[in-house]
Amino acid sequence: MDSIDLEVLKTCAAWLAAGHRCQLVTVIRTWGSSPRPVGATLAICDDGRVIGSVSGGCIEDDLIERVRKEGIVRGLPEVVSYGISADEAHRFGLPCGGTIELALEPLGPRSRIDELLQRLAAHELVARTLDLRSGEVRLERARPGAVLERSGELLVTQHGPRWRLLIIGAGQLSRMLAQIASAMDYHVTVCDPREEYRAGWPLPEVPLVHAMPDDLVQEMRLDTRSAVVALTHDPKLDDLALMEALKSDAFYVGAIGSRANNAKRRERLLQFDLSEAQIARLHGPIGLYIGSKTPPEIAISILAEMTAVKNGVPEILRLNHATALDTPASPACPR
Known part of the structure; x- marks a missing residue:
């Protein structure tokens, strides 16, 4: 797109x-x-x-x-x-x-x-x-x-693409997010080192990089026009990307998961060389609450929050106390 x-x-x-x-x-x-x-x-x-x-x-x-x-x-x-x-x-x-x-x-x-x-x-x-x-x-x-x-x-x-988006994970939600973000003027890169995702990526216009997420984050030299979204549900991959992205100048860093899982993630990140201020930059659970349940709806909720942050909308107006992925009924977000 x-x-x-x-x-x-x-x-x-x-x-x-x-x-x-x-x-x-x-x-x-x-x-x-x-x-x-x-x-x-x-x-x-x-x-x-x-x-x-x-x-x-x-x-x-x-x-x-x-x-x-x-x-x-x-x-x-x-x-x-x-x-x-x-x-x-x-x-x-x-x-x-x-x-x-x-x-x-x-x-x-x-x-x-x-x-x-x-x-x-x-x-x-x-x-x-x-x-x-x-x-x-x-x-x-x-x-x-x-x-x-x-x-x-x-x-x-x-x-040309005025903004960059790095997506960790090459699943169905990542595909939806990549398609919509490309239409919103983002240059999208997807990172997933898992072998089983090598052959199934359906978007030739969006590069799928088979590298370790932390290495790619460092290589990309993220700036204030960059965003990182971690979507694998695998701490070994998501946390690697987040611990480097939160130290960068990226305007948005987010991770999928429930409130409980994101609380545990923040505890894990504190064990690395991250400050509490850096960890506080993490958006998780990710997305604005719009009652989303399907991958396309969740992708829209994520990009809605990214757009609000990019445009300087105050957090209190984003109503992100209840997020798009913080609902037990959501089939797109396994716990």
Whole structure:
């Protein structure tokens, strides 16, 4: 499963390869409330097909209607704004006072979409610089944590996995978590040294590394844009990953299991060279409480908690006193 950003780019490449004209629409600035964040993308084909989103729907409808009436005739990028007046904000479904600024870019060979996709396939984080005057594009390796920037007539957008997720264990829950996280712009790596999991991993786009978890955690040099989730239920594997991950800068470290099992895990971790403050960073039982019981539901609960932590939502608002995996009836979480 691709992220929305990657899906839009792949669709653009397919349209161009089939001989269609298309344009890429990017949110480059917002004022007040807006339905979609800066960096959100939409692509429109010359036959009216569309993928992606830049608003709640009304702006998309207007852009599509323009293409159907006029075609894609512009040869150079254009910057447009919606919602400047109260009437426009109401017409285009923007919240009261909301304004959104978009870059409309007609795509062609100089857009370097194919080259960008090749670099993204190699898991590279790429900065794409568009000259709004000429339409010329430059591709460079992006720095971690970079965001969309506009400097004069240069628009720099970031593409590729902006976050990393290391999953310990290659079971059914891990597969669900890897698929959904990939769509959320995570570069996912799964670690499982157990022989019986070597042949059964069904996601070729997500690497399965057969290494000891603590060695891989050290090798990955986890930073503040990294997360680690331990899902094997095997202390010999989960604890190895956790004792290194909790010493790293990872923004999220979590482990599956009941409250009782996680209490025992914390006692075991204290026997290693971990401080109480480091162990307090452990999220376990893992996930936000949403009444989940199936692997897909549990994966969503885990990613919901990860997203809340990533976005700085206070713990008291996450309601993580009752967690998604702290229910005796859950068949996906054996005790």
